Amino acid sequence: MNAPTSTAVLAPTVKLLIGGKFVESQTTQWRNVVNPATQEVLARVPFATPEEINAAVASAKEAFKTWKKTPIGTRSRIFLKLQQLIRENMSELAALLTAEQGKTLPDAEGDVFRGLEVVEHAAGIGNLQLGELANNVANGVDTYTVLQPLGVCAGITPFNFPAMIPLWMFPMAIATGNTFVLKPSEQDPMVTMRLCELALEAGTPPGVLNVVHGGEDAVNAICDHADIKAISFVGSTKVGTHVYNRASLNGKRVQCMMGAKNHAIVVPDANKEQTLNALAGAAFGAAGQRCMALSVVILVGESQKWIPELVAKAKTLKVSGGTEKGTDVGPLISCAARDRVVGLIERGIADGATLELDGRNPSVPGYEKGNFVGPTIFSGVKPGMSIYDQEIFGPVLCLAAADTLDEAIEFINSNPNGNGTAIFTQSGAAARKFQEEIDVGQVGINVPIPVPVPIFSFTGSRASKLGDLGPYGKQVVMFYTQTKTVTARWFDDSTVSQGVNTTISLK
Ligand code: NAD
Numbered sequence: 001m002n003a004p005t006s007t008a009v010l011a012p013t014v015k016l017l018i019g020g021k022f023v024e025s026q027t028t029q030w031r032n033v034v035n036p037a038t039q040e041v042l043a044r045v046p047f048a049t050p051e052e053i054n055a056a057v058a059s060a061k062e063a064f065k066t067w068k069k070t071p072i073g074t075r076s077r078i079f080l081k082l083q084q085l086i087r088e089n090m091s092e093l094a095a096l097l098t099a100e101q102g103k104t105l106p107d108a109e110g111d112v113f114r115g116l117e118v119v120e121h122a123a124g125i126g127n128l129q130l131g132e133l134a135n136n137v138a139n140g141v142d143t144y145t146v147l148q149p150l151g152v153c154a155g156i157t158p159f160n161f162p163a164m165i166p167l168w169m170f171p172m173a174i175a176t177g178n179t180f181v182l183k184p185s186e187q188d189p190m191v192t193m194r195l196c197e198l199a200l201e202a203g204t205p206p207g208v209l210n211v212v213h214g215g216e217d218a219v220n221a222i223c224d225h226a227d228i229k230a231i232s233f234v235g236s237t238k239v240g241t242h243v244y245n246r247a248s249l250n251g252k253r254v255q256c257m258m259g260a261k262n263h264a265i266v267v268p269d270a271n272k273e274q275t276l277n278a279l280a281g282a283a284f285g286a287a288g289q290r291c292m293a294l295s296v297v298i299l300v301g302e303s304q305k306w307i308p309e310l311v312a313k314a315k316t317l318k319v320s321g322g323t324e325k326g327t328d329v330g331p332l333i334s335c336a337a338r339d340r341v342v343g344l345i346e347r348g349i350a351d352g353a354t355l356e357l358d359g360r361n362p363s364v365p366g367y368e369k370g371n372f373v374g375p376t377i378f379s380g381v382k383p384g385m386s387i388y389d390q391e392i393f394g395p396v397l398c399l400a401a402a403d404t405l406d407e408a409i410e411f412i413n414s415n416p417n418g419n420g421t422a423i424f425t426q427s428g429a430a431a432r433k434f435q436e437e438i439d440v441g442q443v444g445i446n447v448p449i450p451v452p453v454p455i456f457s458f459t460g461s462r463a464s465k466l467g468d469l470g471p472y473g474k475q476v477v478m479f480y481t482q483t484k485t486v487t488a489r490w491f492d493d494s495t496v497s498q499g500v501n502t503t504i505s506l507k
Contacts, residue, residue, distance in 0.1 A: 014045040014189050014213060016052055017196055019059035020206020025052060025213070031186055036102035036331040037321035037370040043100075045186050047214040053181075053221045056210040060152040060179035061227050063207025068149050068177045072126045075175050079123035082171070082202035086116050089198065093163060093191055098322040100188040101162055102330040102371070103286050105323060108163075114451065115167025115195075118472050121454035122171035128477050129176055138506030141489045147481035149177030150229040150253070154222045156243065157192070158235040159185040159333050160289045160393075166192045168458070168471040169232045170199070170209055176480040181210045181228065183218050187333055223247040230254070230480065232471060234291075236391075237417075237463055244466040255467035255479055257460055259391045260291050260419035264448065265408045265434065267425035268302040274446070275424040276306065280313045282422075282448035283397040284375045287329050289337075292420040292442065292449045296381070296388065296398045298408040304401050307379055311357045314375040314397075319362045321370065329395055331371040338371040341394030345376055348387035348396075353378040359395060383414070391417075405430055413439045418461030422448050441465065 011032065015022035025046030033043040048056075086093065094108035103111065121128075133144040155169035162185060170180045184192040192211070199209055212218055219239070222228060223246040230253040233243045240256035247254045264282075266275055282294035299306065317328035332338045342360055349355055359374030373394050381388050381398035388398055402408040412421055422444030423434040431445045441459035444450035452458060457473030459465065469479040487506075501507050 011041045012043050014043050014193060016046065016048055016056065016213065017193070017209065017211035018052065018056045019210070020200065022197075025049070027052070033100050033188060033190060034334070035099050036333055037323075037367050039369045043190055045189050045213050047186070048212040048218055050217075050221060053212050053214075053218060053225070056181050056212045057152055057225050057227050059207040060181050060210050063205060064149075064151050064179045067174075067179055067205065067208050070177070072129075075177070076123050076125050078199075078203045079119050079125070079171055079175060082199055083116055083119045083123060085198040085202055086112065086119060086195070089194075093194060095323075096194055097163055097188075097191040098330075100190050101159065101322075102333060103289075103322050104327045104330050107286055107330075108322065111161050112163040112191075114161075115164040118164075118167050118454045119171045121472065122175040125175040128474070129481065131483075137487070138489075140491065141487060141506050143485060143487045146484045146486065147176070147477065148484055150480060150482055151178060152181060152228050153178045153230045153232070153480060154181045154183065154225075154228050156183045156219055156222065156231065156233045156235065157185055158291075159187040160286070160291065162188045162191050163195060165234050166195060168234070170196075172472055172476045173232070173480050174204065174208055176477060178230075178480055179208045179210075181212060181222065183212055183214065183222060186213060186215050189213055219243060220246065223252070224250055226250075228252060232479075233257070234471070240466060253467075253479065255469055255471065256465065257291070257458065257471060258464050258466070259417060260293075260464055261296060261388075261391055261415055261417040262292060262294050262420040262422075263296040263298060263412045263415065264294050264422040264424065264444075265298045265300060265402075265405065265412070266303040266306070267300050267405060267423065267427060267430050269426045269430075270303070270424035270446075271426065272306060272309070276310050276313050278422075278424065278446070278448040279310060279397070280317065280375070284314060284317055284329050284395045287332055287373070288395040289333065289393055290449065292451055293393075294397065294422070294448055295392060296400060296415075298400045298402050298411055300402050300405060300408055307356060307377075307399065310399075311377055314357055314377060317375055319359075319372055319374045320364055321367045324366075329372075329375060331367070332373060332394055333371070335371055337393070338373055341373050341392060341396065344387055344390065344392050344394070345373075345396060348378050348381075348385060348398075351385040351387070352380070353382075353385055353387060353398070354380045356399070405433065409434060409437050413437075416463040419464035420444070420450060422446075422450065441470075
């Protein structure tokens with residue numbers, strides 16, 4: 001739900017970041033940032049005016065003139081400092097994240113930490129943004145490439161990783177010499193803003209990093225702005241497809257990482273205890289609000305007998321506020337998200353799936369107003385049911401059955417999404433076959449959430465991704481730069497002229 005409200009609530013305002021200054025928006029449209037465990041209003045976020053968005057882009061454009069020429073070491077040291085500041089402020093960042101997003105404190109630290117890894121990677125930009133050189137491509141001629149920044153780039157982020165995903169974007173964009181305009185999720189922008197404060201404290205010059213807030217209008221303004229050269233988007237397939245089409249038509253480079261329906265296959269030779277732990281953690285952790293959450297498990301053959309044990313394990317998970325010790329499953333981001341997930345559970349029952357565990361209306365003492373749904377498990381799930389066809393984005397696990405590994409692989413490849421997948425097996429041959437034949441970006445072998453570390457790039461296939469290059473890793477260096485190829489001849493003073501060359505051959 002992105003509709004702004006004009007209700008005045010006396011909570012602190014979230015600022016815009018323009019030209020190195022945190023400024024109050026002049027907008028009349030505000031939205032509350034709400035603690036999803038308690039409904040406490042934590043802050044008000046503005047929907048920036050068109051003038052404010054233009055000002056942010058203009059400041060990034062101006063800053064680019066000097067930032068693009070800034071030495072590698074200067075850029076690199078900002079991220080060395082930023083990683084230190086993030087480490088020093090880890091507990092505070094996690095607490096802020098839990099308050100506005102809902103996930104448990106340890107998982108909030110994980111959210112910050114996975115972003116911190118990208119900051120560490122950005123500090124090594126000197127080794128990443130390297131061109132190529134070929135000596136003597138013709139007589140006295142060398143050819144080399146330089147990877148030059150694009151200009152003003154923009155990032156649009158979702159609510160579910162308000163630390164990690166902004167950190168996927170601005171550190172690598174800035175490290176490669178671009179300037180940046182970030183549009184965080186309007187549902188939980190506070191930890192993102194704190195990270196931006198730390199980025200300024202680490203030495204990011206004014207105008208190099210800017211932040212605007214808002215929803216649809218702000219995103220469309222970014223897609224249309226003539227001075228923005230590239231956009232990184234992470235969010236739902238519907239919005240990502242819109243952003244990709246609109247911004248591409250405007251001549252921008254765009255990468256969109258989008259929705260998912262992540263399947264795991266359980267082969268009966270898998271280690272049962274390890275597998276059931278992995279499945280429960282990946283399906284219900286973060287209340288299922290991860291783009292890499294496991295939402296479908298295909299039980300092959302004898303492993304179909306493991307359902308009661310999986311249900312028993314899911315029942316042991318503690319549903320409570322993210323700040324409570326021992327909590328496994330926190331609240332969903334909003335009342336609307338909870339209502340949607342509950343509605344889908346009802347549809348699942350109506351569509352004929354078997355409800356093995358019902359997480360609707362859990363009792364959560366002390367958090368009676370929170371947006372909680374407990375772990376929910378359906379078996380007998382088939383394509384055509386809404387719980388299978390839609391991304392639920394809640395703690396709901398769908399179980400399906402297959403007789404063979406081939407059938408299970410075919411099942412996954414027939415789903416339109418291709419974000420993440422996993423296989424659980426003790427057989428190298430089964431794992432290798434899976435790895436070869438599955439058409440999904442991130443593949444886990446006995447790893448339920450295979451999010452790559454930043455030496456590699458996040459990826460995705462089919463409906464989960466638009467654009468060729470993924471976030472972080474080597475691919476994002478290509479995304480945020482353009483290749484210039486220089487062919488150079490330096491004549492020796494003693495070189496005798498060979499006369500006029502009217503051919504295309506280098507002589
Ligand atoms: P969302 O698409 O609703 O929002 C993403 C961004 O788009 C936000 O900044 C939002 O303000 C903006 N937006 C929302 N509606 C818009 C509209 N109509 N027009 C233009 N902009 C709009 O996504 P979300 O609910 O915040 O996040 C959850 C989704 O993100 C899930 O589908 C999840 O799978 C996906 N996700 C994907 C990845 C990945 O790497 N593939 C990672 C995290 C989340």
